[in-house]
Amino acid sequence: MVLEWWERYRRIILLTAAVLVVGSSYWIYQRDQSHKTDELPLHSPAYVASNLETKELTDNSATTQPAKSEKATLEKDKDQQPPPPPLYVDVKGQVKNPGLYQFEPGTRVANAIEKAGGALPNADLVQINLAAPLTDGAALVIPAKGATAPVSASIGLVQSATSRSTTGASSAINLNTATVEELMSLPGIGEARAKAIVDYRSKQGTFRSADDLKQIEGIGEKMFARIKDRLVVQ
Template sequence: MNLRLGLNILLVVGIVATVAGGAVLMFRDSGSSEGITITLDEPALAVTPAMYAEVPTTIKVYVSGEARHPGVYELPADARSDDALQAAGGPTSDAALETINLAKRLSDEDHIHIPGQADTEVMQIQDEASLPTASAGLPGQGGSRRLNINTATAEELTSLPNIGPSRAAAIVDYREREGPFDSVDDLTNVGGIGEKITDSIRDLVAVR
């Protein structure tokens, strides 16, 4: 009876082992042939008008003045003033190119004006007219009145260009020691005052 029980147990163990082995083989075959697929949802890409906008590759500028063919010209987006001038046929013989920056980078709708020599002469005359002249006189003296170096005080002398308190005092000391000045050129005899300083105030002083 014990022998039969032992045989039955061995038979059951063998059946269980056979079934388990078959299950393992089926799992391996299934995994190797099909595998596992994982799908992730991608976020939707937002489409904006800016994605379709094109970067401009050209610009339009207006060239006027002393160019051979003034007008509106289409140029590359990275063009400079000289490119616009050349597109307009180049400068005329009267163009004052030294007054403009030919290396300036341009933008769309820019206006490049090429002045002529006559334009620069007018501007120069206007600039010179705005500068003070000797005929305008000294502050507080009015008109074309010049400062008399034989009677002017040290304080009045300091109103002259390049004449500070020490030089003004030197002029007064020289005048008191040597007597009145005979001419404006006598100022060169004063210590600390040479020809350059004398020339710089010549039209502002007088000897009376």
């Protein structure tokens, strides 16, 4: 009877057993996979990290690019700016080669004296500020020793008498515009000689050169040599 029952239900029993074995195996496999997944470290895949780094580099490049472009534009504009004009200064007085010289902007009085051949032995450099910067259109007068007393520590350049400045223009006397009081600031020129100079100018007209001053009575070669470095004729 058992054999008959087995023969009759054998296929059903075997099929059911096979289904149970397959189902159990699948359930065990899923459980193992879930357990392994929980134990894995939470790190992004390599290709994801690579993409993030590429994006950050792109963003940084986009941020720094405008700054570099702006800097390059400023440097280009700076290169295109014309150079500053040269300075023209009349170097005279106690120098070996007086005359009109051309200088680069920023040149100092010491450089101007050197370019004019250097100072003569009789030059009084104590009255000159050798560090003073040159000014276009100015006159640099190097006085002789004993000609004048130092007026200011900032003396360097002598501007025109009509635009006196703190750089030394107050020590220059324009014979064609000077007053009696201004003429009296010259060494050896008292009130009488100052008035004589003004009278001469009124009668004879403006001075053409400082040498005309020797035409006035009482002003000889020695006195003229003492004051000539402070005289201008304009």
